[in-house]
Amino acid sequence: MSPTVFVLAQSTLGFWEKLTDPFVGAGFLVNFLVLGSLYSLLAVGFVIVFKATQVLNFAHGAVAALGAYFTWSVVIKWEIPVRWFPEGSAFSTKNTESILQPYLLTWVVGLILAVAVAALLGLVLERLFVEPMVGEPLFSVAIITLGMDIFLRTMYNDVIGVRSKPMGDPFGFNSWKLPVGDQTMLLFWAQPFIIVVGIIVAILLVWFFRSKYGVAMRATAFDQEAAMAQGIPVSRIFALAWIIGGGLAALAGTFFAMSPPGFTGAHLFLPFIAFRALPAVVVGGLDSVPGAVVGGMIVAFIEIFLGTYFGFLSDWVGNGFGEIIPYVVMFVFLLVKPYGLFGTEEIRRV
Amino acid sequence: MKGFRSRFYTSYESESAILPTRTQKVTVAVLVVLVLLAPFGVIPGMRFLVEEPSWFRILARMFAFGVAGLGLNLLTGVAGQVSLGHSFFMGVGAYTAMVVGGEGVGFGTETGFIGYGLPIWVWLPAAALVPAILGAIIAPAAVRVRGLYLAFVTLGLVFIGQHAFRNMRRIAGDSEGGRGFQALELGGFSFTRSTDVLGQTVHGNAVLFLFFFVLFVIAVLFHKNFVRTRTGRAWQSIRDRDIAAEVMGIPETRYKTLAFAVSSAYAGVGGAMLASLAGNPGPATWDLNLAVVMIAIVLIGGAGTTAGPILGALFVVILPELVEGATGWLANLAKSGEGMGATLADFVVATGPADFGLISVIQGGSGISVFDFNNIIYGLLIILFLIFEPLGLFGIWINIRNYWKGWPFTY
Numbered sequence: 001m002s003p004t005v006f007v008l009a010q011s012t013l014g015f016w017e018k019l020t021d022p023f024v025g026a027g028f029l030v031n032f033l034v035l036g037s038l039y040s041l042l043a044v045g046f047v048i049v050f051k052a053t054q055v056l057n058f059a060h061g062a063v064a065a066l067g068a069y070f071t072w073s074v075v076i077k078w079e080i081p082v083r084w085f086p087e088g089s090a091f092s093t094k095n096t097e098s099i100l101q102p103y104l105l106t107w108v109v110g111l112i113l114a115v116a117v118a119a120l121l122g123l124v125l126e127r128l129f130v131e132p133m134v135g136e137p138l139f140s141v142a143i144i145t146l147g148m149d150i151f152l153r154t155m156y157n158d159v160i161g162v163r164s165k166p167m168g169d170p171f172g173f174n175s176w177k178l179p180v181g182d183q184t185m186l187l188f189w190a191q192p193f194i195i196v197v198g199i200i201v202a203i204l205l206v207w208f209f210r211s212k213y214g215v216a217m218r219a220t221a222f223d224q225e226a227a228m229a230q231g232i233p234v235s236r237i238f239a240l241a242w243i244i245g246g247g248l249a250a251l252a253g254t255f256f257a258m259s260p261p262g263f264t265g266a267h268l269f270l271p272f273i274a275f276r277a278l279p280a281v282v283v284g285g286l287d288s289v290p291g292a293v294v295g296g297m298i299v300a301f302i303e304i305f306l307g308t309y310f311g312f313l314s315d316w317v318g319n320g321f322g323e324i325i326p327y328v329v330m331f332v333f334l335l336v337k338p339y340g341l342f343g344t345e346e347i348r349r350v
Numbered sequence: 351m352k353g354f355r356s357r358f359y360t361s362y363e364s365e366s367a368i369l370p371t372r373t374q375k376v377t378v379a380v381l382v383v384l385v386l387l388a389p390f391g392v393i394p395g396m397r398f399l400v401e402e403p404s405w406f407r408i409l410a411r412m413f414a415f416g417v418a419g420l421g422l423n424l425l426t427g428v429a430g431q432v433s434l435g436h437s438f439f440m441g442v443g444a445y446t447a448m449v450v451g452g453e454g455v456g457f458g459t460e461t462g463f464i465g466y467g468l469p470i471w472v473w474l475p476a477a478a479l480v481p482a483i484l485g486a487i488i489a490p491a492a493v494r495v496r497g498l499y500l501a502f503v504t505l506g507l508v509f510i511g512q513h514a515f516r517n518m519r520r521i522a523g524d525s526e527g528g529r530g531f532q533a534l535e536l537g538g539f540s541f542t543r544s545t546d547v548l549g550q551t552v553h554g555n556a557v558l559f560l561f562f563f564v565l566f567v568i569a570v571l572f573h574k575n576f577v578r579t580r581t582g583r584a585w586q587s588i589r590d591r592d593i594a595a596e597v598m599g600i601p602e603t604r605y606k607t608l609a610f611a612v613s614s615a616y617a618g619v620g621g622a623m624l625a626s627l628a629g630n631p632g633p634a635t636w637d638l639n640l641a642v643v644m645i646a647i648v649l650i651g652g653a654g655t656t657a658g659p660i661l662g663a664l665f666v667v668i669l670p671e672l673v674e675g676a677t678g679w680l681a682n683l684a685k686s687g688e689g690m691g692a693t694l695a696d697f698v699v700a701t702g703p704a705d706f707g708l709i710s711v712i713q714g715g716s717g718i719s720v721f722d723f724n725n726i727i728y729g730l731l732i733i734l735f736l737i738f739e740p741l742g743l744f745g746i747w748i749n750i751r752n753y754w755k756g757w758p759f760t761y
Contacts, residue, residue: 056498056501129733129737132737133736133737136736136740138497138498139432139497139498139501140736140740141736142432142498142501143645143649143732143736144732144733144736144737146434146642146645146732147642147728147729147730147731147732147733147736148729148733149729150639150642150725150726150728150729150732151725151726151728151729151730152729154718154722154725154726154729155718155722155726157722158718158719158722275505275509275638278502278505278506279502279506281502282499282502286498286499317517318513318514318516318517319517320513321513323509323513324509324510324513327506327507327509327510328506328510330502330503330506331491331503331506334491334494334495334499334502334503335491335494338494338495338499339499346496346497
């Protein structure tokens with residue numbers, strides 16, 4: 001389905017040798033942290049929309065993929081903001097000759113623009129399709145988002161074509177060469193960058209939920225009518241949740257498309273990444289932001305752990321089994337804890 | 351006209367009959383006669399079917415979707431359990447049919463297909479039985495969770511199933527081509543070859559159409575009887591209020607498991623029918639899109655009703671044909687290049703590589719392909735139906751009927 005960029009190069013070591021090998025261990029750690037950050041970013045976007053509006057957004061992956069496409073359009077295709085600077089100024093040239101290596105600053109500006117467009121897309125979707133459904137059964141709204149997913153995904157497939165769209169690497173594909181054991185590991189600068197951005201987003205969200213709007217969102221999630229009676233503009237809170245969700249989706253989509261070491265770019269299967277992050281949401285609990293982060297980390301840990309150390313299993317369960325591991329983890333978790341680790345248990349009144 | 355409008359049910363038997371009113375009896379009888387006569391070309395308005403026999407394949411496809419849709423309707427519409435994993439069970443049914451009924455090419459070798467070559471009266475029930483057992487096995491996990499969490503569980507099934515089908519080469523065939531479906535025949539009579547009936551040649555597609563119609567009618571009867579008996583009442587009470595149902599002594603877990611099993615059996619038969627139409631369905635056939643199409647059939651038709659999935663299947667199968675026909679017509683109009691209609695059509699469709707258009711009827715034109723356009727229409731229709739008419743096509747029919755029932759006092 002999607003390229004398994006996170007799986008290390010196949011080594012010839014046996015299972016026990018691998019388990020104690022520092023080189024394999026270091027690679028495992030980096031891959032796990034990167035994938036964990038990506039899953040967490042996606043899962044948090046889901047959870048914020050669900051928490052505030054009780055809507056399960058199946059179109060999240062399509063928005064994420066479109067976000068990656070926006071980033072490509074802005075940074076690589078239109079070369080914004082480089083094209084606006086006069087020839088010879090500090091920003092008019094790129095990092096090197098290659099179009100895929102823009103300056104960090106120009107790349108970040110492009111990413112912010114793309115995130116803004118995706119946030120706008122989230123707002124439009126909410127106003128057009130979700131707002132009219134307030135008060136309808138939750139399942140109907142979830143199916144509406146499936147409809148949104150189909151048509152956004154089709155549009156995405158159409159604009160993306162058969163060739164994947166590269167995001168470029170603001171760090172010029174630079175890497176540290178770390179001596180681990182008696183070997184040298186390549187650590188792309190983009191890898192810690194993704195992890196750091198993930199952490200920053202998590203901190204920003206914690207701060208947001210303590211701010212005025214965050215408290216209003218929590219109140220809305222708790223009881224819409226009571227929140228309205230307190231003077232909270234519930235409709236605006238809904239819109240805000242979708243805006244944040246869209247922005248986070250675009251961020252996650254772009255990072256997925258540019259994540260080292262594959263640098264695969266936005267391809268036709270990118271919309272499905274969100275379906276792989278769904279298990280993270282379930283494991284953490286549908287309505288818990290910290291749960292989404294923890295869930296993303298757990299699912300990524302199991303996926304990368306099995307991919308790194310149990311690669312030989314593919315002889316029995318087929319190639320690319322890493323992609324379905326999140327779902328298996330989800331099954332097991334639901335059997336043990338039906339509402340996830342941090343989710344609120346549904347209290348059913350008779 | 352006396353007593354025409356005020357017809358009340360006077361007994362429980364008459365209310366729970368398969369066809370409670372005279373209007374319904376007449377409508378269904380007329381429809382059945384029309385379907386049975388259609389392959390012979392004796393009805394003036396339906397001659398085009400005989401002249402263009404590919405229509406029969408399209409309608410047979412509708413019956414396949416209808417059978418699977420009825421199954422999902424039992425689970426989602428009647429028992430109230432959301433399932434996004436219907437396409438997984440359809441795939442299981444299709445591959446069961448192929449393993450039981452298909453020829454074992456190179457049986458025992460590394461690259462060959464597993465197949466036992468048994469007749470249709472073995473493989474068709476097997477295509478229902480194996481998914482049903484699988485559904486019953488999965489049900490305990492699904493019964494523990496409710497609502498949106500259930501949607502997650504069943505969605506996971508689709509992805510796990512995709513992986514399994516892709517890796518079971520000896521059962522499902524190559525992920526590129528898939529494996530060929532066995533010939534549909536019973537005791538030497540082929541359902542896909544032309545035959546002579548009363549001195550008239552009936553096209554092979556029409557024979558297939560009639561055979562699928564028979565299967566479809568059996569499925570509808572079972573569906574209706576499930577709904578109107580003890581099982582159906584238990585399912586509906588679980589759907590409406592599960593705690594109340596339990597308090598009333600309905601064993602919730604057992605009935606939910608039964609709903610999963612029955613719905614999966616329907617899916618298996620529908621999947622086998624669909625696979626036999628497709629010829630060699632690749633593992634990618636049973637993906638998320640198919641699951642959403644099944645949901646669309648139930649929702650567009652009208653969840654919880656028997657007529658709903660039938661209407662939904664008709665809609666879902668005919669719509670792409672209509673879109674294709676419409677774009678073809680627009681392309682011809684644009685090529686003729688006369689009048690304002692041509693200008694408008696030229697704006698909508700792209701007929702050449704350099705031509706601008708929103709939809710392109712050729713490879714590599716500007717705008718989206720007809721196939722993609724169909725997908726977008728699907729997505730939008732699901733959204734619009736849910737926003738404006740939550741009861742689906744059936745709800746629209748109810749509105750029209752109620753309008754005319756009290757006419758001219760329609761307020």
